[in-house]
Structure formats: structure tokens, C-alpha cells
Amino acid sequence: xxxxxxxxxxxxxxxxxxxxxxxxxxxxxxxxxxxxxxxxxxxxxxxxxxxxxxxxxxxxxxxxxxxxxxxxxxxxxxxxxxxxxxxxxxxxxxxxxxxxxxxxxxxxxxxxxxxxxxxxxxxxxxx
Amino acid sequence: xxxxxxxxxxxxxxxxxxxxxxxxxxxxxxxxxxxxxxxxxxxxxxxxxxxxxxxxxxxxxxxxxxxxxxxxxxxxxxxxxxxxxxxxxxxxxxxxxxxxxxxxxxxxxxxxxxxxxxxxxxxxxxx
DNA sequence: TTGATAGTGATTACCTTTTATCAATATAGC
DNA sequence: GCTATATTGATAAAAGGTAATCACTATCAA
Numbered sequence: 001x002x003x004x005x006x007x008x009x010x011x012x013x014x015x016x017x018x019x020x021x022x023x024x025x026x027x028x029x030x031x032x033x034x035x036x037x038x039x040x041x042x043x044x045x046x047x048x049x050x051x052x053x054x055x056x057x058x059x060x061x062x063x064x065x066x067x068x069x070x071x072x073x074x075x076x077x078x079x080x081x082x083x084x085x086x087x088x089x090x091x092x093x094x095x096x097x098x099x100x101x102x103x104x105x106x107x108x109x110x111x112x113x114x115x116x117x118x119x120x121x122x123x124x125x126x127x
Numbered sequence: 128x129x130x131x132x133x134x135x136x137x138x139x140x141x142x143x144x145x146x147x148x149x150x151x152x153x154x155x156x157x158x159x160x161x162x163x164x165x166x167x168x169x170x171x172x173x174x175x176x177x178x179x180x181x182x183x184x185x186x187x188x189x190x191x192x193x194x195x196x197x198x199x200x201x202x203x204x205x206x207x208x209x210x211x212x213x214x215x216x217x218x219x220x221x222x223x224x225x226x227x228x229x230x231x232x233x234x235x236x237x238x239x240x241x242x243x244x245x246x247x248x249x250x251x252x253x254x
Numbered sequence: 255t256t257g258a259t260a261g262t263g264a265t266t267a268c269c270t271t272t273t274a275t276c277a278a279t280a281t282a283g284c
Numbered sequence: 285g286c287t288a289t290a291t292t293g294a295t296a297a298a299a300g301g302t303a304a305t306c307a308c309t310a311t312c313a314a
Contacts, residue, residue: 047303
């Protein structure tokens with residue numbers, strides 16, 4: 001049978017952090033933010049919770065090339081990301097140009113999904 | 128002064144492998160292919176050569192999220208990649224929809240460049 | 255309140271990719 | 285051919301991120 005899940009301050013703090021963000025976070029970011037609520041929180045618990053939240057379908061993994069996986073709520077719908085080269089933060093984008101993408105692939109190639117990442121300077125860093 | 132470079136069978140074999148490919152290769156792929164020409168080739172030499180070729184501007188790095196860096200000739204011009212989920216290979220794409228991308232970013236965000244990755248099944252794997 | 259046990263935190267172990275080491279070898283100028 | 289030294293290959297070891305361990309703690313049904 002499935003393992004009985006218990007509600008803990010740690011998991012709640014982690015979920016709250018993920019709820020309040022505008023983009024995907026690194027495990028370390030989550031740890032640093034959630035520790036404000038639960039000072040004793042260990043990094044291992046962050047990894048464990050992320051794993052559980054992923055299995056439960058509440059959180060998904062976002063990967064920027066060359067960087068460690070980030071995590072965000074999975075109920076945001078289809079979207080892509082912007083990576084600020086200045087501060088390193090990743091932001092969610094609202095729109096998608098997926099329509100034009102299908103015909104990028106050569107004949108015989110079946111496109112099932114895609115990833116778009118914009119790079120540049122975020123609002124805070126460019127002002 | 129700059130270090131004197133010498134021509135070796137190893138470097139030539141690595142460059143030849145990179146010249147003949149249709150997409151970026153993993154260091155391990157390069158090693159496996161180049162070893163046909165120079166059987167004694169060690170993986171360390173592949174890494175060293177890739178580093179040198181990058182510094183010389185002849186080779187650039189391509190990263191697919193969640194995977195190790197791949198390498199390809201840097202004279203291919205602007206293009207993107209297709210990752211086959213079946214065989215794992217990465218292929219170059221010829222076209223780009225960069226035009227529509229600028230307005231994906233919110234106001235205040237400066238987009239300097241972008242990455243597009245298509246996922247699916249390549250021609251060989253889908254037939 | 256109590257007890258069974260899921261969860262935690264500190265730490266260690268791990269895994270994969272990449273780099274450093276170093277003796278041996280190959281290159282290129284003379 | 286000879287020599288100085290750049291390069292190589294096998295190996296060890298680093299680096300970064302993640303998972304396993306284990307004694308202790310917290311949760312929650314009874």
C-alpha cells in the first residue's frame with residue numbers, strides 16, 4: 001500500500017515558497033527561502049520533498065542548459081522561461097510561439113514538444 | 128608568449144569527426160568515433176582538444192537541458208537543435224523563428240539571444 | 255496520552271563529468 | 285638525426301549535485 005503522508009512544517013514551508021515564486025527555483029534557493037519559516041530545515045528534506053511533490057504531480061522540473069534543475073508548480077500551463085545573465089534568476093514567460101515551430105523540423109521528424117529559452121537582462125537588472 | 132601548437136594525429140582525428148557530423152556530439156561520442164582513426168586515443172585528449180578548439184573559436188558548446196555538453200563546429204551560423212527521445216541523438220535544424228521571440232518577454236526585459244530545442248522522434252527512429 | 259511509524263537533519267556516500275598529474279612519446283626546428 | 289618541449293594516455297582526483305544512512309523527532313489515529 002501507499003505510504004501514509006503526514007503534514008509537516010517543513011513541507012508546508014517548501015510548498016509555500018514554491019507558491020509565491022514567479023519562476024522556477026533551485027533546491028538551494030528553496031532551502032534558503034524556506035529556512036526563514038523553518039530555521040532547522042535541512043537541504044536533504046528539500047530534495048526529498050521535491051521528489052515527493054513531483055511524484056504527486058504538484059511540482060515539475062525546469063532545466064536551463066548547463067545549470068542544475070529548477071522546480072516550479074506544475075499548474076502553470078504551457079509556458080517558457082527567461083534567464084537573466086546578470087542575476088541568474090529564471091522568470092516565467094506568458095506567451096508561446098509554438099505555432100511556428102512545427103515546420104522547423106525536417107521532413108520525417110516528428111515533433112512532440114519543444115523548449116524555448118530567452119536570455120538577456122531582466123527588468124530589475126537593466127534599470 | 129603563446130604556446131607553440133603542434134599538429135598531431137589525435138587532434139586531426141577529432142577535428143575530422145566534428146567536420147563530418149550533422150549535429151553536436153558528446154565528448155564520449157567523439158572519442159568513440161575518433162578512436163577508429165587513432166585507436167590509442169584517450170578520453171583526456173578529447174577533452175583537452177575540445178577546450179583548445181573552443182579557445183581558438185573553431186568549436187562551440189551546445190547544451191540540451193539535463194544532459195552533458197555537446198560540441199560542434201562553430202561555423203554553422205545561427206541554428207537550433209532537435210533531440211530525438213528515442214535514440215538520444217541531437218540534430219541541427221536549419222531554420223529559426225527568432226522573429227517572433229522578442230515579444231515573448233515582458234516589458235523591461237532585454238532579450239539578447241535565445242535557445243529553441245525541439246523534442247520528438249527523428250526520421251530514422253520514426254520509420 | 256500513547257504508540258506506531260513517517261519525517262527530519264547532519265552527514266556520508268555516490269555518480270557523472272571534467273580536470274590534474276606525470277612518465278612516456280611524438281613533433282618540428284636545427 | 286638530434287634535441288627541446290608540446291602532447292599524449294592511464295589514472296587519480298576534483299567538482300557539483302543528489303541520494304542513502306541512521307538516530308532522533310514529530311505526527312496522528314486510537
